[in-house]
Amino acid sequence: MKRKGGCILLVILAAAALAAGLSQCVFLVRHPYFRKLAAQNGISLREARKAWGKPDKVSEQIMGMVVEADRENWTKVSELAAERDLKSEIGTYYYNLANAMQGRLPDRLMDYYQPFERGLFLPVGPSSTPFQIACAGDVWFALGYMPLAERDAMLGLLFSPSHTGPRYLRRLAETNLIIGDFEAASKYLRILLNTRSDRQWAQERLPGQWRPEYQLRIAEKRNLMPQFDLVHGMDQTQLALRVLLTANATNKTALDYLLCYDLLTKDLDAFVADFNPAFTASRLYEEAMLIFLAAKGGMNEENFAHYHIAPKTFHDFNRFVSIYKRDDGAARNLTAEFGKSYWYYFYFAARNEKK
Numbered sequence: 001m002k003r004k005g006g007c008i009l010l011v012i013l014a015a016a017a018l019a020a021g022l023s024q025c026v027f028l029v030r031h032p033y034f035r036k037l038a039a040q041n042g043i044s045l046r047e048a049r050k051a052w053g054k055p056d057k058v059s060e061q062i063m064g065m066v067v068e069a070d071r072e073n074w075t076k077v078s079e080l081a082a083e084r085d086l087k088s089e090i091g092t093y094y095y096n097l098a099n100a101m102q103g104r105l106p107d108r109l110m111d112y113y114q115p116f117e118r119g120l121f122l123p124v125g126p127s128s129t130p131f132q133i134a135c136a137g138d139v140w141f142a143l144g145y146m147p148l149a150e151r152d153a154m155l156g157l158l159f160s161p162s163h164t165g166p167r168y169l170r171r172l173a174e175t176n177l178i179i180g181d182f183e184a185a186s187k188y189l190r191i192l193l194n195t196r197s198d199r200q201w202a203q204e205r206l207p208g209q210w211r212p213e214y215q216l217r218i219a220e221k222r223n224l225m226p227q228f229d230l231v232h233g234m235d236q237t238q239l240a241l242r243v244l245l246t247a248n249a250t251n252k253t254a255l256d257y258l259l260c261y262d263l264l265t266k267d268l269d270a271f272v273a274d275f276n277p278a279f280t281a282s283r284l285y286e287e288a289m290l291i292f293l294a295a296k297g298g299m300n301e302e303n304f305a306h307y308h309i310a311p312k313t314f315h316d317f318n319r320f321v322s323i324y325k326r327d328d329g330a331a332r333n334l335t336a337e338f339g340k341s342y343w344y345y346f347y348f349a350a351r352n353e354k355k
Helices: 002-030 032-040 045-052 057-070 074-083 089-101 105-111 130-143 146-159 166-179 182-193 199-204 212-224 237-247 252-264 268-274 283-296 301-306 311-326 342-348
Strands: none
Touching: 032 045, 032 057, 032 166, 057 074, 057 089, 057 130, 074 089, 089 105, 089 130, 089 252, 105 252, 105 283, 105 342, 130 146, 130 166, 130 252, 146 166, 166 182, 166 212, 182 199, 237 252, 252 268, 252 283, 268 283, 283 311, 283 342, 311 342
């Protein structure tokens, strides 16, 4: 009898173990990016659940953007963003970054939820979440501002669940390689050489072992860097972008980020001062310029030619204005036709004062 009871207990335990294993397999299939991001942070799934909560479709989509952005797989980031507009700051941040790296930031800006400038640059401060801080440096690395990219990688490492993670160590190593501080870079590379997942990555980046394509990457990043240090506040984003453009006026990605920042904050005076139609063009910029010219009495052929304003854009603007005036500034008859225009954003987008 005793033996029979023991067998039953073994069967129950085996069934429980099998059920747990199946549950784990189902979890990994349904939430692969949650697992991959946990690995990038150097933590177990249990630690990840404790830090980030139970994953769902929304968090899995955002984590997918984070993982693919770390791989610089911008097409995949765009595909993940297109699954649904999450009305999320981090989701919009990666949507915008992916479009920028594919040369289409202004052309796609109004197609997605835009929480003002926070969709371009995630805030880093006392009220920021650890997850926001972990993501905030990706845009600065892409734009070529290594001091801010390094700062955010350090903060990401500090606030990561276990104060570690290959994701941050790789960024710290690479920013220092680009800056030219090989001693600091070697410190991070030595740590990564002792990991199974990133050993090869680190080996290929040791000074003296760079492949030609990596030498080119370093040269391209260095070409974007500011040539002098500037002390500025954490909220002086426009100043940092202008410093980048002073160093390299051909940095179109930085220029588009600056112009889109001006537009999302509705600072048309700054936009006109920053805009150079010889360097970049977009229907978005035409729409913004028409608002400015109409307010300043500059609606003439000379300005239209200088700012490359297409006849179709001018025609649509007149139609928007006529409906707006007819309806006493109401949005109801403008949404369907102009809901994704800058004119609609400029007149109707309002900040959430709780944020």
